[in-house]
Amino acid sequence: MEKTFNNKAWFLVLPVFFLVAISAIIPLMTVVNYSVQDTFGNNQFFWAGTEWFREVLHSSRFYDALLKNLAFSAIILLIQIPLGISIALTMPKKGIWVPVCLVLMALPLLIPWNVVGTIWQVFGRADIGLLGYTLANLGIDYNYANNAVDAWITIIVMDVWHWTSLVVLLSYAGLVSIPEAYYQAARIDGASRWKVFRYIQLPKMNRVLLIAVLLRFMDSFMVYTEPFVLTGGGPGNSTTFLSIDLVKMAIGQFDLGPAAAMSIIYFLIVLLVSWAFYTVMTNYDADAPEKGVQD
Amino acid sequence: MDLSWMAWTVPTALFFGTIIFLLILMGVWEYAKPGGSPRVGILRFETTRGDRLFLSLLGSAFIHLAWLGLVGPDLWWALGLSLIYAICVFRWV
Numbered sequence: 001m002e003k004t005f006n007n008k009a010w011f012l013v014l015p016v017f018f019l020v021a022i023s024a025i026i027p028l029m030t031v032v033n034y035s036v037q038d039t040f041g042n043n044q045f046f047w048a049g050t051e052w053f054r055e056v057l058h059s060s061r062f063y064d065a066l067l068k069n070l071a072f073s074a075i076i077l078l079i080q081i082p083l084g085i086s087i088a089l090t091m092p093k094k095g096i097w098v099p100v101c102l103v104l105m106a107l108p109l110l111i112p113w114n115v116v117g118t119i120w121q122v123f124g125r126a127d128i129g130l131l132g133y134t135l136a137n138l139g140i141d142y143n144y145a146n147n148a149v150d151a152w153i154t155i156i157v158m159d160v161w162h163w164t165s166l167v168v169l170l171s172y173a174g175l176v177s178i179p180e181a182y183y184q185a186a187r188i189d190g191a192s193r194w195k196v197f198r199y200i201q202l203p204k205m206n207r208v209l210l211i212a213v214l215l216r217f218m219d220s221f222m223v224y225t226e227p228f229v230l231t232g233g234g235p236g237n238s239t240t241f242l243s244i245d246l247v248k249m250a251i252g253q254f255d256l257g258p259a260a261a262m263s264i265i266y267f268l269i270v271l272l273v274s275w276a277f278y279t280v281m282t283n284y285d286a287d288a289p290e291k292g293v294q295d
Numbered sequence: 296m297d298l299s300w301m302a303w304t305v306p307t308a309l310f311f312g313t314i315i316f317l318l319i320l321m322g323v324w325e326y327a328k329p330g331g332s333p334r335v336g337i338l339r340f341e342t343t344r345g346d347r348l349f350l351s352l353l354g355s356a357f358i359h360l361a362w363l364g365l366v367g368p369d370l371w372w373a374l375g376l377s378l379i380y381a382i383c384v385f386r387w388v
Contacts, residue, residue: 026301029311033302045302050368057364268356275353283340 028267034260041254052261062262065242066269069221072156072241076220079160081213084167085205089197091172102172105165113162117229120158124230144231148238151231155239158226163216170212174205210281214274221270242266314352321348336388347388351381 035052037045056062091101111119124144126132135142144154178200186196224243227233233240233248240248246266250259321344325331331343342350355377362373 029307030301032310033304033307036304036307037302039302043299043302045304047304050363050370053360053363054368057360265360268353268360272353272357275349279340 031260031263034256035264036257038257048257052257053265055258056262056265061245062242062265064237065240065245068240069223069242072223073217073220075156076159076163077213077216079156080164080167080216081209083160084164084212085171085209087164087168088171088175089201091168093176102169105168105172108162108165109169111162113225114229116158116162117226120154120161120226121230124154146235148235151235151239155223155227155230158230159220159223162226163219167212167216170208171205174208175201178204206281210278213277213281217277218270218274221273317348317352321345338388342388344385347385350388351377351384354380354384 034045036048036050038048039045087105091105092098108116123129124132124142126136126143132142141147142150144151182200182204183196186200191199222243223241224247227239227241228244228247231239233244242262243266246259246262249255249262324344331345333341333343335341358377358380359370359373362370362376366372
């Protein structure tokens, strides 16, 4: 069947283009404009050139926050992706328990970020929170407001609790789309459970896992609300991620120029890492059939 | 329409004008030679013209940042380096 080419169809893209222009392109252009100027408010700007970029690139505060962000994203991906896949693999494929499991899995995703932060803030307190109280009674010295390690553990566990479901639901969608014939063929060949996972389930989940990794990386790299509500970036600066530092700089100190320069560097890093993930995973997918034949 | 809140300057307008010009140029190129000319280059995966432009722009941004961070504020050398990098990307990637 021949495809019909009709360039008028591009007009249908126009509404999306205008939406993206208003929500992303125009703000981004404004940030670029701010990054090369200084302002004291009242729409008065003074040319600063590349000064803010140099300031950010030479500040230990920026690298410190960037390192924290990278560590946080790496830990989140290392925990949530395998955990999400494991849970999806154990979920029922048919029967009454399917909708029950799906609803239970979707529940954490429905809770707004600030509420999640508040829930865990209360949950971790030794005087009124169940977790904090239990740990205190077990003799474990746990205080996320005083101890940097405790604050990190709490934020990581909180994020895992909030977002692993997304990986589970995406992996599950990939798993249920695998035709039964693949499993039958594997049974005939006497494939082990691991080989079924490695050569059937994992390649078939690749597309959805790509989306899961990208979404989780971008979200975790831009994490703001939960740590802000839970620790406010503390104790000290131990949970001051780039986004928290950025808000402190832009709104707290009203340093719009350095904040804009930092936003652009932050944006470029997100873009680079997302592109790298996307390229690696799409090309892995493109190579997979050839490898399968060779195997 | 008052756009003073966007704080436009001549250099940033030139910067965005160049990007818009490049996008139009890519559109004309695509019209003249449709298909995006996909090929497998030194990165060992398939790239189209659009991918190569994206890589050129992203790489150029990092070249400029690296220059600012490691060398100094004079960005003409970084611009030159970025142009050479972009030519290499379009030629070999």
